[in-house]
Amino acid sequence: MHKLAGIELGGTKTVVVLGAPGRIDERVEFPTTDPAETLGRAIEAIAGWRDDKPIDAIGIASFGPIRVSREAADYGMMLDTPKLGWSGAEVVAPVAALGCPIALDTDVNGAALAEHRFGAGQGCESMVYLTIGTGLGGGVLVGGTPAHGLLHPELGHVRLRRAAADRFEGACAFHGDCVEGLLSGPALAARLGTHPSRVDPDNPMWELVAHDLAELLAMLVLTVSPQRIVVGGGVAGKQPHLLPMAVSRMPALLGGYLRDCTRERLAGMVVPPLLGDDAGPMGSLVLAAKAFEGHPVSA
Incomplete structure (x- = not known):
């Protein structure tokens, strides 16, 4: 069974999850503060789950605007955002230090993917x-x-x-x-x-x-x-x-x-x-699965 992690990076709070598409096994939540502290706590949570086997892939569903095109020179960076201290922040690069495939998209695209697959958007x-x-x-x-x-x-x-x-x-x-x-x-x-x-x-x-x-x-x-x-x-x-x-x-x-x-x-x-507050975190796990399959949604 693949070991997938997801980060829902919201403007108010961040949710880090371990599981698979449609299933959340573990969850950590904390306020979204500055980039270094917020991403540091997310990375620490994921690193702590690598006890028995490595994490296979990570999905990041982030507030924005954020550069989602892998072809762009500033891929994975936050653009001009009203969230204080986040404009120009590197989002993907710090998480990439964990050494596993990553897929990035917006938090709302992530939630849409989850509702499409498991919730109100099925069919x-x-x-x-x-x-x-x-x-x-x-x-x-x-x-x-x-x-x-x-x-x-x-x-x-x-x-x-x-x-x-x-x-x-x-x-x-x-x-x-x-x-x-x-x-x-x-x-x-x-x-x-x-x-x-x-x-x-x-x-x-x-x-x-x-x-x-x-x-x-x-x-x-x-x-x-x-x-x-x-x-x-x-x-x-x-x-x-x-x-x-x-x-x-x-x-x-x-x-x-x-x-x-x-x-x-x-x-x-x-x-x-139908998924309520779990739509975003579940969406990040859908993104993680796409990253593991070698077909990142953001490509």
């Missing part, structure tokens, strides 16, 4: 995994494979049509009122005046939030044509009313253009994750 050729939490990110699978190109999808930083009555300027340091600047946890805290988990579901401010989420979901239907959109993260998990609110607004935004996109059809297409 789908194309799907999107959204996470709404400390930031807002999206993983896109086409033909069951993560979409890469110039970089990787950055769905959190698209800018969409705002509700006419909404005067919130947005909280993204780069773009102001991009989707992350409107819907991420910190953006909602600024918008709602308190942590979003403490806001009553009946608060009328959720109407504007649901509008913005519906705009994002409708855009994804029109551009990516996914069979499934899985929406996870702390915000969606703690305010479960938000996703149905947004889905109910999608038919009006689509304007009857796509006859298949009835409210009932969309309710089955836009769903919460």
